[in-house]
Amino acid sequence: MNAKEYLSQAYRLDMAINTRMQEVDRLRSLTQRMTTFYAPDRQGQPCRDAHACEDAIIRLMEAEEALNREIDRLVALKEEIGRVIRQVDDDLCEMVLTKRYLCYMQWEEIAREMHYSRRWVMNLHQRGIEAVEGILEFR
Numbered sequence: 001m002n003a004k005e006y007l008s009q010a011y012r013l014d015m016a017i018n019t020r021m022q023e024v025d026r027l028r029s030l031t032q033r034m035t036t037f038y039a040p041d042r043q044g045q046p047c048r049d050a051h052a053c054e055d056a057i058i059r060l061m062e063a064e065e066a067l068n069r070e071i072d073r074l075v076a077l078k079e080e081i082g083r084v085i086r087q088v089d090d091d092l093c094e095m096v097l098t099k100r101y102l103c104y105m106q107w108e109e110i111a112r113e114m115h116y117s118r119r120w121v122m123n124l125h126q127r128g129i130e131a132v133e134g135i136l137e138f139r
Contacts, residue, residue, distance in 0.1 A: 003132040007101040010081055013074045014104070020067045027060040078102055085128075087135050093128030096121055 031053070082102060088094040095114065099105045111118045 001136075003129045003136060006084075006136060007081060007097065007129075007132065010074060010078050010101060011104055013070065013077060017067065017070050017074060020063070020070060024060065024063045024067055027056065027063055031056045031060055084132060084135055088128055088131040090124075090127060090131065093124050093131060096124045097128040097132070100125065 082098070085094055085097045085101070088097060092114075096110060099110045099113070100107075105113075107118050107121060111121045114121065116124075
């Protein structure tokens with residue numbers, strides 16, 4: 001795995017988490033829509049498909065647990081990537097890498113925030129990537 005792939009892992013995992021969050025929201029909405037209905041053969045007594053409700057709630061709980069595991073994994077991965085980035089000797093390169101790979105900022109945002117041209121930011125990024133390549137070789 002090269003330096004860019006290594007540093008980009010957090011972004012890809014974050015996108016997967018966002019997708020899983022949408023799934024959890026969909027399941028939560030589904031369980032909230034499950035209502036009691038009255039069956040004519042039970043003389044007005046409520047009848048509910050308890051198994052369907054139970055299955056939906058179990059699926060929701062499992063999805064939430066998986067989501068929490070993924071979030072824990074993302075936090076640990078970002079800490080690890082942060083430790084590697086902090087080993088870069090050049091403060092400006094470190095800052096660009098942090099903004100790009102831990103804050104997920106676009107190039108234009110980084111350049112504007114740092115008061116540099118996009119081209120200079122890309123130059124700092126390339127130098128930072130080369131430094132990370134060296135750091136990863138010794139791991």
